[in-house]
Amino acid sequence: MYAVELDNVTKRYGQQLAVDDLSLRVPTGSVYGFIGPNGSGKSTTLRMIMRIIYPNTGDIRVLGGALVGAGQNADRVGYLPEERGLYKIMRVNEILRFFAELKGCSVSSKDIQDWLDRMQLSDCGNKKIDALSKGMAQKIQFIGAVIGNPELIILDEPFTGLDPVNANLLRDIILELQRDGATIILSTHDMSVAEKMCDGIFMIFKGKKVLDGSLNEIQATYGDDTVRVRIDTNGTPIGAAPSDGVQMDGMQVDCVQIDGVPGVASVSDFGQYQELRIEQKADTQDVLANLMKLGRVRHFELARPSLHDIFIRIAGPEGAEAQEKSMGSGSRGSGSMGSDSTDDAGDLQEVSRA
Amino acid sequence: MHKVLIVAKREYLAAVKSKAFILTMTMMPLLMVGGLILEKVMRNRSDVSVKRIAVIDRSGEIFDTLNIAAQQRNANDIFEELSDPAGSDADADDATGSETAEKKAPRQIAPTYVLERVEPAEDRTTQLFELSNRVRKGELFAFIDIGPNVLDTGNNASSGDSATKDGATKDGATKDGATGGGVEDGGVEDGGVEEDATAAVRYFSNTPTYRNIRRWLRVPLTSAIHAWRFREAGLDPSTVQWALKSTQVDNLELLRRDETSGEIVKAEKISDVTSFIIPMIMMMMLFAVIMTGAAPLIQSVLEEKTQRIAEVLLAMVTPFQWMLGKLLGSVAVSLTIVTVYFIGGAIFADRHDALQMVPFHLIGWFAAYQVIAVLMFGSIFIGIGAACSDHREAQSAVMPVMILIVIPMMVWPNVIREPSSTFALALSLFPPTTPMLMLVRQSVPPGIPLWQPILGLILSLLTTILFIFAASRVFRVGILMQGKGAGFKDMLRWVLKG
Numbered sequence: 064m065y066a067v068e069l070d071n072v073t074k075r076y077g078q079q080l081a082v083d084d085l086s087l088r089v090p091t092g093s094v095y096g097f098i099g100p101n102g103s104g105k106s107t108t109l110r111m112i113m114r115i116i117y118p119n120t121g122d123i124r125v126l127g128g129a130l131v132g133a134g135q136n137a138d139r140v141g142y143l144p145e146e147r148g149l150y151k152i153m154r155v156n157e158i159l160r161f162f163a164e165l166k167g168c169s170v171s172s173k174d175i176q177d178w179l180d181r182m183q184l185s186d187c188g189n190k191k192i193d194a195l196s197k198g199m200a201q202k203i204q205f206i207g208a209v210i211g212n213p214e215l216i217i218l219d220e221p222f223t224g225l226d227p228v229n230a231n232l233l234r235d236i237i238l239e240l241q242r243d244g245a246t247i248i249l250s251t252h253d254m255s256v257a258e259k260m261c262d263g264i265f266m267i268f269k270g271k272k273v274l275d276g277s278l279n280e281i282q283a284t285y286g287d288d289t290v291r292v293r294i295d296t297n298g299t300p301i302g303a304a305p306s307d308g309v310q311m312d313g314m315q316v317d318c319v320q321i322d323g324v325p326g327v328a329s330v331s332d333f334g335q336y337q338e339l340r341i342e343q344k345a346d347t348q349d350v351l352a353n354l355m356k357l358g359r360v361r362h363f364e365l366a367r368p369s370l371h372d373i374f375i376r377i378a379g380p381e382g383a384e385a386q387e388k389s390m391g392s393g394s395r396g397s398g399s400m401g402s403d404s405t406d407d408a409g410d411l412q413e414v415s416r417a
Numbered sequence: 418m419h420k421v422l423i424v425a426k427r428e429y430l431a432a433v434k435s436k437a438f439i440l441t442m443t444m445m446p447l448l449m450v451g452g453l454i455l456e457k458v459m460r461n462r463s464d465v466s467v468k469r470i471a472v473i474d475r476s477g478e479i480f481d482t483l484n485i486a487a488q489q490r491n492a493n494d495i496f497e498e499l500s501d502p503a504g505s506d507a508d509a510d511d512a513t514g515s516e517t518a519e520k521k522a523p524r525q526i527a528p529t530y531v532l533e534r535v536e537p538a539e540d541r542t543t544q545l546f547e548l549s550n551r552v553r554k555g556e557l558f559a560f561i562d563i564g565p566n567v568l569d570t571g572n573n574a575s576s577g578d579s580a581t582k583d584g585a586t587k588d589g590a591t592k593d594g595a596t597g598g599g600v601e602d603g604g605v606e607d608g609g610v611e612e613d614a615t616a617a618v619r620y621f622s623n624t625p626t627y628r629n630i631r632r633w634l635r636v637p638l639t640s641a642i643h644a645w646r647f648r649e650a651g652l653d654p655s656t657v658q659w660a661l662k663s664t665q666v667d668n669l670e671l672l673r674r675d676e677t678s679g680e681i682v683k684a685e686k687i688s689d690v691t692s693f694i695i696p697m698i699m700m701m702m703l704f705a706v707i708m709t710g711a712a713p714l715i716q717s718v719l720e721e722k723t724q725r726i727a728e729v730l731l732a733m734v735t736p737f738q739w740m741l742g743k744l745l746g747s748v749a750v751s752l753t754i755v756t757v758y759f760i761g762g763a764i765f766a767d768r769h770d771a772l773q774m775v776p777f778h779l780i781g782w783f784a785a786y787q788v789i790a791v792l793m794f795g796s797i798f799i800g801i802g803a804a805c806s807d808h809r810e811a812q813s814a815v816m817p818v819m820i821l822i823v824i825p826m827m828v829w830p831n832v833i834r835e836p837s838s839t840f841a842l843a844l845s846l847f848p849p850t851t852p853m854l855m856l857v858r859q860s861v862p863p864g865i866p867l868w869q870p871i872l873g874l875i876l877s878l879l880t881t882i883l884f885i886f887a888a889s890r891v892f893r894v895g896i897l898m899q900g901k902g903a904g905f906k907d908m909l910r911w912v913l914k915g
Contacts, residue, residue, distance in 0.1 A: 115731045115897070142732035148725030152431070164423045165733040207729070 064091040065124075066215050066246035067112055072121030074107055081107045082118070083270040089248060089263070094241050096261035097250035098370075100378045104270045105250045106145050109219050112248070113142050126215055138167040141213035145220050145250075147204045151193035155179070155203055158192065159210055168211030178206045183232065198225055205233065209240060216240060218249040222256060234260060254371040264370065266377065273377050282367035288328075289372065290339045290347060292354060293362035294321075321357065326350040331372060336362065338372060420734045424742020425749065432713065432750045441709050442757060463526040465495075470630065471533045471548055471560035476567050479641045480534050486637030487530045496523035530630065535560070545621065552623050559622035559630060567618055568645050668692070670863055687862050691774055696833050696860035699776070699783065700825060700853045702758060706787050707822055710751030711795035714743060715811050718802025718896070727896045736893035744795045744885070751791045755783070776860055785874060786852035793849065793881040794822065800888035803895035806902040814902075825853035836861045846873050848880035887912045 067089040074082040082104045089095045097105045110116045111123060114137065126139055149158055156175055163170040179185055182202045192200060201224055209216055218237070222230045238260065241247050251257055257264055258278055266274035274281055321337055322330050326345030331338040341350060347365060354360050368376070432438050474480040538544040541562075548560040618638060620631050647654045669684040721727050730739055759780075766772045797818050805811040824844070825832075832841040836858040845854040851873040858865050894911045895903055903911075 110728075113732050115728060137733065140732070142729070144725070144728040144732070146725035146728060148721075148727065148729050150431070150720075150726060151724065152435075161423070161427050162729075162733070165420055165730070167419070204729070 064127075065089060066091045066093075066126055067248065068122075068124040069108075069112070070122045072108075072111060072118045072123060074104075074111060074116070074118050080270050082111070082267070085121070085267070085270075085272055087265060087272065087275065089246060089265075091246050092241065092244060093262040094237070094247040094249065094260050096257035096264045097248060097267065098252070098254065098257055098264060098274075098374065099250075099267040101252075103378075104267045106219055108267065109142075109217055109248070109250060113137075113140065113217060138211075139214045141166075141208040141211070141216040143205055143208040143216075143218045143221055145223075147201055149192045149200060149204060149207075152191060154189055154191055155184070155195070156188045159203070159206055162207040163210045166211045166213070170210060174210070178210060181236065182206060183229075198229055201225060202229065202233070205236075209236075212243070213245065215246045215248070218247065220251060221249055222251065222253060254369070254374055258370045266374070268378055274373070278370065281370070281373060285368045285373055285376075287365055287367060288341045288343070289366045289368045290341055290350065291336055291362065291364040291366045292321075292339060292360060293336045294354060294358045295361050296358035321354070324350065324353045324357070326353065331375070338366075338369070340368070340372075420738045421742045421745065424730075424734060424739055425745035428717070428743050428746025429749045429753075431717075432746065433753060435713075437713070438709070438750070438754075441705075441754065464528050465525045467529045467531055468558040468630065469531045469533060469556070471535045471551070471557050472563065473535045473537050473544065473548075473561065474563045475537045475565040476563055478568060478645050479563050479638065480532070482641035482644070483634075483637050484532045484534075486640075487532050490633065491529045491531075495525055495527035495529060497526045528629075530633070533557070549621060552621065558624075559620060561634070562619040562621065564617050564619070568642055688774075690771075692862055693833055695774060695776055696857045697829065698762075699779065699860050700829055700857050702755065703783070703787060703790060703853050703856060704822070704826065705758075706751040706755055707790050707794050709754055710747045710791045711798055714747055714795050714798040715802040715805075715815060716808075717743065718799050718892075719805065719808060719811055722803065722896055723807070731897070736896065737889050740796075740799055740885075740889050740892050743799060744792055747795045748788055748791050751787055752784070755787060779856070779859055782859060782870060783856060786856050786877075789874070789877050789881050790852040793852075793877065793884050794818065796881070796884045796888035800891040800895075800908070803892040804898075804903040804908050805895075806899070810902045821849040825850050825857070829854070829857055832857050833861055836865060842869065845869070846876060848873075848877040851877040 065088045067087070069085055069087040072082055072085045073080070085104075085108065087108075097109065099105050107116070111118050112125060114123075153161070156172070159175050159178070160170060163174075176185070176188060179188055182205070184199060184202055187195065187199060187203070192203070195203065205218075205221065208218065216237075221233060221237070225233060234256070237247055237249070249256075249261070261278070263277055264274060264281060265272065276284075321327060321339065326342050326347075326349055328340045328342045328345075330340075339350070341347060351360065351363055354363070472480050472483060474483075535544075535548065545560075545562060548557065551557045552559060618634070620634070622630075643657075644654055647657055668687045670687050672684045673682050674680065675682050721730070734742070763772065763775055766775050798815070801811055801814045801818070805814055828840075828844060831838075832844070832854055835841060841854070841858055844850050845858055846869070855870050855873040859870055890912050891903075891908050895908075
């Protein structure tokens with residue numbers, strides 16, 4: 064069973080192609096992460112799922128049926144848009160009741176207070192929105208999206224602007240909602256959130272689907288070409304690239320260059336450790352032997368690539384360049400990579416339909 | 418429909434809780450009550466001083482008549498009129514009769530005029546200068562210089578001029594039964610100018626804006642001159658007054674036959690209040706309703722657009738449901754305003770025995786026009802709000818619509834004067850001006866043929882539906898658009914292509 068199904072969905076803003084022939088299945092009861100660089104088409108896709116805007120071609124089914132405007136299905140969906148918006152002069156209680164009524168739910172004052180308690184906003188019920196901090200208003204907006212226990216909850220960047228404590232609180236509640244049976248779609252730029260929370264991950268880049276599947280599936284697709292290392296170099300800094308160097312005591316000091324080690328295709332330096340991508344035909348034992356020449360290897364781990372690394376490989380400068388070159392070529396994993404796509408239009412120039 | 422009503426409820430509550438609404442609702446009663454209080458306060462603070470006026474009567478025939486007139490005025494015309502006869506309470510309690518009589522003593526509400534005769538001097542300019550100094554010192558309030566030939570103005574062309582110098586035309590003077598005897602405002606500094614001085618009555622004061630004395634002077638002055646002239650001509654003044662008595666023209670409605678009894682019903686007098694002021698009030702109320710009910714929709718839509726509330730709402734309602742909810746909320750707001758004003762007005766009219774002037778028979782029409790006007794202009798305002806990106810843009814875009822709203826305010830006097838003219842009919846059938854102008858025409862007795870308001874209503878209803886349709890298309894496109902606002906061409910494209 065799928066909560067959301069998209070078939071060959073294309074969306075254009077004038078001459079710009081925002082979403083290109085996108086097909087996607089979001090299983091019921093899952094937490095599905097939408098990732099992708101800014102302007103890649105995430106929000107456009109979410110808006111199309113919500114029927115705020117309509118695709119030029121393709122079909123979208125939500126909770127088993129077409130989500131026509133604000134029909135019955137719409138009442139079973141909660142939506143937290145990327146751009147938060149609340150009536151500033153309304154009181155918290157009033158606005159939450161208003162949202163609930165618009166979804167066809169009758170909520171009692173106790174229901175509202177329970178949600179406020181849950182979000183650690185117990186004393187805010189009678190406050191006006193413009194008296195709240197940004198983080199508090201965001202939590203109110205979140206309650207507005209989930210009040211009435213919708214079956215599908217779509218959260219566009221839910222953690223943006225929240226401090227770690229509130230981010231944890233929100234994460235716990237999202238997972239609780241999932242345990243209660245809701246399907247969650249969340250878009251995020253935080254790869255660790257996607258890795259930790261999501262059962263499935265979908266990545267869109269320049270309007271095209273480039274990743275779709277569970278984290279395991281995606282990582283498996285990208286293979287065991289990753290090595291995580293920590294090397295003791297007796298105080299000499301480690302540089303990821305040959306040109307790297309650092310200022311030490313006012314003097315330019317050469318780094319221990321990992322990038323030039325035979326068999327290493329690229330290096331991501333995380334400070335305390337480095338993540339190396341090994342060339343396809345390279346032997347990891349040879350790489351280890353070469354690294355040992357640079358210093359004492361304290362840690363050497365064969366690992367799968369992190370989502371962050373995969374993201375960078377696809378959307379980073381090299382990945383984008385590679386895509387340009389391999390336009391129309393095959394895909395990796397369950398996703399496909401293409402280049403004939405375009406940016407999401409920054410300014411929404413299209414419409415929702417009644 | 419349920420969602421439409423929920424949006425309408427929110428719009429209504431947001432509007433009626435706003436400061437602007439509360440201010441609007443309280444302004445009229447406050448102005449009414451404030452006006453009454455001010456009137457009361459001003460009445461209690463009437464000028465009851467003694468105003469001493471020197472009179473140089475160079476004709477030798479006027480002063481005595483003037484002085485008698487001043488004394489009569491001081492005795493009779495400067496006290497507040499009592500509504501109850503003083504004697505009615507005196508019988509009730511003989512013991513306190515004298516005290517009651519004292520309490521009921523008429524209160525002075527106007528200044529006393531005391532005239533002081535000043536004999537003409539040889540050196541006229543020096544005399545006028547000395548009197549001017551007495552005015553400056555406060556010994557006199559003003560002085561009058563009556564020219565020696567003032568009685569002879571009928572034979573003197575220049576004296577006719579002097580009579581009109583203070584703004585009274587010859588026609589105006591004739592209306593008062595006065596020819597000659599105009600009072601020229603000399604001013605203290607004008608004492609040396611003697612042009613036409615022999616035939617004029619010149620009033621000198623240090624308070625040129627105080628016109629009451631000059632206004633009062635005209636009647637006794639003219640009477641004195643007339644009396645002298647009648648005597649000279651050998652005419653009996655009372656006969657002349659009878660002969661010149663003006664005739665009143667009453668304004669009456671047409672006679673009609675009573676449908677039940679078959680008798681001809683006597684024609685009733687039509688007052689200016691019912692024929693002029695009531696239609697004006699009706700139109701003003703409708704104007705106020707549009708401005709307070711429909712105009713705020715621009716700000717409301719702009720707020721939802723710029724504060725990014727639009728996307729949140731569009732996840733729960735369709736653009737059309739949302740827009741319709743906003744319009745219905747505005748209609749409810751306007752109905753609230755009108756209901757409160759109407760009830761308040763009726764109570765006020767009842768207190769002043771003017772309830773019969775309230776056009777109850779037009780309430781239904783008023784409500785219909787009001788709903789249509791709010792929907793029609795409200796939909797335009799919603800469309801503009803959605804298409805614009807900020808308040809400045811919206812202000813520019815709303816100007817043409819404001820002109821449409823203001824047209825009735827510019828033409829209503831003509832429409833009231835000739836409600837059946839082609840001009841009035843054509844404008845009242847032009848949908849944007851129908852609600853206000855058709856109502857004005859209906860308010861003017863005896864009203865207009867029924868087909869005209871019905872046709873006007875149908876035309877404006879169709880136009881309203883068209884406007885709502887067009888606005889909904891502009892709204893659903895524009896509400897999510899950020900950045901630069903849409904131009905007229907864009908809006909037209911959205912309306913035509915959807």
